[in-house]
Amino acid sequence: MNNLSAVEENYLKYIYQLGETQNGIVKTNDLAYKLEHSAASVTDMLKRLSDKKLVSYKKYYGVSLTKIGQQIAIQVMRKHRLWETFLAKNLKFTWDKIHEIAEQLEHIQSDELVDKMDEYLGYPKFDPHGDPIPDKHGNILVPNVICLTDAKLKKLYILQNVNDDSASFLKYLNKIQLQLNDKIKIIEKEEFDETMLIIVNDKRQITISNDAAQNMFVKSV
C-alpha cells in the first residue's frame, strides 16, 4: 500500500518534476515556490519524507527521490495524466481547465481504478498536453522534443507538447487556435526580444513571444 497523504504525494511529484530539469537534486526554495508554501514548511516536510525513506535529504544542499519515492511520484503523474485524458476526451473539457481538476483526482487511492481507467481510455501514451503517461510498471516513453526557443529557422516542426499547469497560457493557445500536432515553421526571429514569426499548417502566420515559445515543445518532421 501507498497510504500517503495528498500533500506528501504532491511533494514527491514536484520533486520529480523539478529534478528533471536539474540532475535530480531539488533546492528547498524551488520546491517552496512551486508548492506556494514557505521555505520553512518545506524543510519541515522534507525531514518527515526523509524519515519515511521517500527522499534523501541533505541539509543546505538539496533533496532527491529515493527509488520508492520515485515510483510513487511516477504513479501520481500516471493518475494525473490519465484523468486529464478522460476529462478532455470523454467529458470534452477544454485543456485549460483539466489540470486543476486532475490535481484533485490524482490523489484518489485505488490501483484497480487506475488500471480500469487506463483500459477504458485505450491505454493512451500521451495526455492532452503531450506529456507521456507512465504505464502500470512506471515506464515512461521519453518524447524526443526540443523547446520551440531552440528550434531552427525555416525548418518544419510539429507541436508535440505544451506546459500544462498554466491555465492562462492554455487559454492563449485556444485564442490563437494553436493545437497539438500543428505544423510549425519559424519564418523569422527578432534579435531584440526573440519574438518569432511562425507559419502554422502552411497557412496562418502568427507572432509568438519568447515567453510563450518557452512553454512549447516541438519535434522535427
Place this chain on the structure above:
Amino acid sequence: MNNLSAVEENYLKYIYQLGETQNGIVKTNDLAYKLEHSAASVTDMLKRLSDKKLVSYKKYYGVSLTKIGQQIAIQVMRKHRLWETFLAKNLKFTWDKIHEIAEQLEHIQSDELVDKMDEYLGYPKFDPHGDPIPDKHGNILVPNVICLTDAKLKKLYILQNVNDDSASFLKYLNKIQLQLNDKIKIIEKEEFDETMLIIVNDKRQITISNDAAQNMFVKSV
C-alpha cells in the same frame, strides 16, 4: 463556493442519511458510530459546523441540518451516486467495490465536473444500488419502496434498492446471484427467526435471513 473539507462534507452527508430514518434529528452517538469516531470528536465538530450555520445543534439533544447544510449534503450524495454509476457502468466494477472509491471521489470539488459527468452518463435517475441520484437543483425522486422484511407473502415484488455501504452484503448478493429488478415472491417466513424462503424470477428458490432482508427494498408490481 462550497469550500468545505472532506471531513465536514462527510458529517453533513451522514447527518442527512441518519436523519432520514428519524425525524431529521441525529444523536451524537449514532453519528460517532457511523463515522467510527469517538463521541467527543463528534461533539467538537458539531460545534464547529454549527458556527458555520450548516447544522443546528442543541446540547444533549441532537443535531439537524440547516437549509444550506442540507443542500450541500444532497450535492455530496449526488456526486457519490454519479461516480458509482460511472464505476459500475463504464468501468465494469462489481457493485461491492464501488462504494469505497466513490467515498473518495464524492469530495472532488468542481461543479462543472459533476454536471459533465451527469450528462456523460445520460442523466441517470438511480445509481447501481437503486438509490436516487439528486439532480443539479437538489431534487430527489423518492422511490416508493418497502423493506423486504415488511413485504407480504405470496405477492410479487421487484428488487429496487439495496444497502450500498456494506461490501460483504453486496458480495453475498453476487454469490446468490440476486440483482436489481429481479422478481421476488416470498413463499414462507419462519416464525422463529424470520428467515424467508423466496422465489426469484419465477425460477430459483433461495433462503434469506432477516439480516439480509433488512438491507433489501422492493416495489410491488
Place this chain on the structure above:
DNA sequence: TATTATTTTTAGATTAGCTTAAAATTATTG
C-alpha cells in the same frame, strides 16, 4: 423518586501541515 446506567460534553493532549521571525549556513563580490 432515588439510584444507577447511559449518553454527551468538557478538558487536556496529540499529530499533520502550515506560518513568521530569528539564527545558521552558503554564496557572492568589492
Place this chain on the structure above:
DNA sequence: CAATAATTTTAAGCTAATCTAAAAATAATA
C-alpha cells in the same frame, strides 16, 4: 578574503481534526 547577500534551517506557535479520561446531563429502573 572579509563583508554582505541570499538561502536554508530552527524555534515557537497556530488550526483542524482526532484521541482518552473525567465530569455533567439525561434516561432507565428498582
